[in-house]
Amino acid sequence: xxxxxxxxxxxxxxxxxxxxxxxxxxxxxxxxxxxxxxxxxxxxxxxxxxxxxxxxxxxxxxxxxxxxxxxxxxxxxxxxxxxxxxxxxxxxxxxxxxxxxxxxxxxxxxxxxxxxxxxxxxxxxxxxxxxxxxxxxxxxxxxxxxxxxxxxxxxxxxxxxxxxxxxxxxxxxxxxxxxxxxxxxxxxxxxxxxxxxxxxxxxxxxxxxxxxxxxxxxxxxxxxxxxxxxxxxxxxxxxxxxxxxxxxxxxxxxxxxxxxxxxxxxxxxxxxxxxxxxxxxxxxxxxxxxxxxxxxxxxxxxxxxxxxxxxxxxxxxxxxxxxxxxxxxxxxxxxxxxxxxxxxxxxxxxxxxxxxxxxxxxxxxxxxxxxxxxxxxxxxxxxxx
Numbered sequence: 001x002x003x004x005x006x007x008x009x010x011x012x013x014x015x016x017x018x019x020x021x022x023x024x025x026x027x028x029x030x031x032x033x034x035x036x037x038x039x040x041x042x043x044x045x046x047x048x049x050x051x052x053x054x055x056x057x058x059x060x061x062x063x064x065x066x067x068x069x070x071x072x073x074x075x076x077x078x079x080x081x082x083x084x085x086x087x088x089x090x091x092x093x094x095x096x097x098x099x100x101x102x103x104x105x106x107x108x109x110x111x112x113x114x115x116x117x118x119x120x121x122x123x124x125x126x127x128x129x130x131x132x133x134x135x136x137x138x139x140x141x142x143x144x145x146x147x148x149x150x151x152x153x154x155x156x157x158x159x160x161x162x163x164x165x166x167x168x169x170x171x172x173x174x175x176x177x178x179x180x181x182x183x184x185x186x187x188x189x190x191x192x193x194x195x196x197x198x199x200x201x202x203x204x205x206x207x208x209x210x211x212x213x214x215x216x217x218x219x220x221x222x223x224x225x226x227x228x229x230x231x232x233x234x235x236x237x238x239x240x241x242x243x244x245x246x247x248x249x250x251x252x253x254x255x256x257x258x259x260x261x262x263x264x265x266x267x268x269x270x271x272x273x274x275x276x277x278x279x280x281x282x283x284x285x286x287x288x289x290x291x292x293x294x295x296x297x298x299x300x301x302x303x304x305x306x307x308x309x310x311x312x313x314x315x316x317x318x319x320x321x322x323x324x325x326x327x328x329x330x331x332x333x334x335x336x337x338x339x340x341x342x343x344x345x346x347x348x349x350x351x352x353x354x355x356x357x358x359x360x361x362x363x364x365x366x367x368x369x370x371x372x373x374x375x376x377x378x379x380x381x382x383x384x385x
Contacts, residue, residue: 012128016350020334024344031373032344033361036172036318038236040291042273043284046235049276053269062268064260066094070271073278074244078229080282082204082214084222090249093259094266094274098202098230098243103129104262105226105245106164108255109196110135114163116198119149120354121320123172123200127352135163141354146311147176147320151189164196167215170203173351173360174320175296175313178213191220196251199227202243203316205234205285208293210314216246223248226255233316234285235277242266242274292317295363295370302374306381317364320348324357326384334359336384341376 013019021034053059065071071088078084086092095101102125110116112134118126120139127137140153154165167186169178178186190197197215204212216225230243245255277284299319303310309322323333330347337343348358363370 008132008134012131015124017124017346020344020346020350023335024338027338027342027344030338030342030344031369031376033363033365033370033373034344034346035364036233036316036362037238037364038233038288038317039364039366040236040288042236042240043277043281045280046237046273046276046284050240050269050273053272058268058272060268062265062271064265065092065256066266067268067271067275070094070275070278073275074246077278077282078227078246082212082217084214084216084227084246086246087249091247091252093245093252093256094271095230095243095245095259096263096266097232097241098200098228099125100241100259100263101228101230101243101245102126102198102200104255104258105198105228105247106130106133106135107258108251109226110163113161115159115161117149117154117157117162117165118352119147119166119168119171121147121173121348121351121358122166122354123168124350124352126166126168136161138162139352139354142176143354147171147174148178148182149186150182151185154186154189158193158195162193162195164198165190166198166200168200170201170207170212170313170315172203172316173318173346173348173355173358174311175316175318176311177207177210177315178215179210180213183213183215183218187215187218187221190215191218191224195224197221197225199225201227201229203233204229206289206292206317207315208289208296212315226251231274231277235281236288237273237277240267240270240273242270292363295365295367298367299361299363299370299374302378306378307385308381317362319361319363320355320358321361322357323348323359328384330356330359337377337380340383341380343373343376343380345377
């Protein structure tokens with residue numbers, strides 16, 4: 001009977017991050033720098049809002065797009081933070097995390113044989129969803145352009161089948177961000193193209209060197225851009241599963257249909273928690289951000305002393321060192337590091353073939369864990385480099 005299973009499903013695999021994480025489970029004493037999850041607890045006022053919601057029996061279905069109060073708060077958040085205004089009633093959908101927002105977006109705009117441009121190395125969840133839609137992921141190599149896509153690269157990659165371009169900044173795994181100058185260049189080109197832009201901005205509140213820049217802020221871009229955001233990284237709410245999709249009404253009126261038949265609505269209790277985050281918790285990310293900056297700088301200093309080439313990340317909470325000088329594949333490097341030093345990192349090829357020769361280190365861990373991890377990495381590097 002397996003031959004009757006959807007061929008698109010059979011042609012995708014479990015995320016390389018999760019595959020490696022499952023292997024790490026065989027080493028219970030390993031130090032981990034693998035998961036992209038904040039190590040901070042959800043702020044207390046958010047948890048209290050959820051408890052109150054339960055006590056007040058706010059445990060029923062909500063409107064498909066979310067409660068009016070939350071949609072208004074999400075609208076105000078984007079306007080206050082990034083100068084983007086979306087109508088709460090027609091241009092915002094509350095989703096089950098940013099992941100569902102990405103899925104709903106792609107299932108709304110993609111058709112078989114269309115193409116989606118991805119800047120690699122890149123978060124591994126995009127390509128499987130594209131494949132499930134019968135479309136084709138097209139990777140652009142950004143290793144020589146500071147991990148940010150350029151107009152020249154777009155010109156070369158785009159075809160008449162191109163339906164969308166994904167801009168995932170700040171980036172997982174590289175920490176690259178979109179600058180005003182690069183955003184302006186991309187906007188000048190893309191506003192003239194008949195393609196959608198999917199701007200995954202889940203790490204927008206973790207931009208360390210400059211204010212976050214959204215491609216939707218530039219002239220002519222809001223009309224063709226779906227902005228993806230959420231509270232998992234900014235407010236340490238990964239398990240609450242609250243994300244948002246923002247876009248023009250002509251797109252959102254179709255996305256809401258996909259969302260409705262997919263999940264009906266996001267958890268009502270989680271929506272109440274999210275409302276507290278967006279109304280009383282605008283400053284919640286600041287303390288986490290300050291701590292991440294200290295960790296990033298410590299990690300970069302240690303890597304530099306080891307002689308491991310690493311571009312300075314400006315956002316998210318990852319560094320992406322180049323380990324190609326060892327002559328080992330990223331997978332073999334990670335396996336040996338795990339077996340010989342009991343240190344778990346993510347091999348770069350989990351982020352497409354363009355991540356080969358790199359490893360991803362997460363600094364969403366406390367300083368004691370980072371110090372021990374980098375001590376182990378240093379011992380291993382001295383042994384093999």
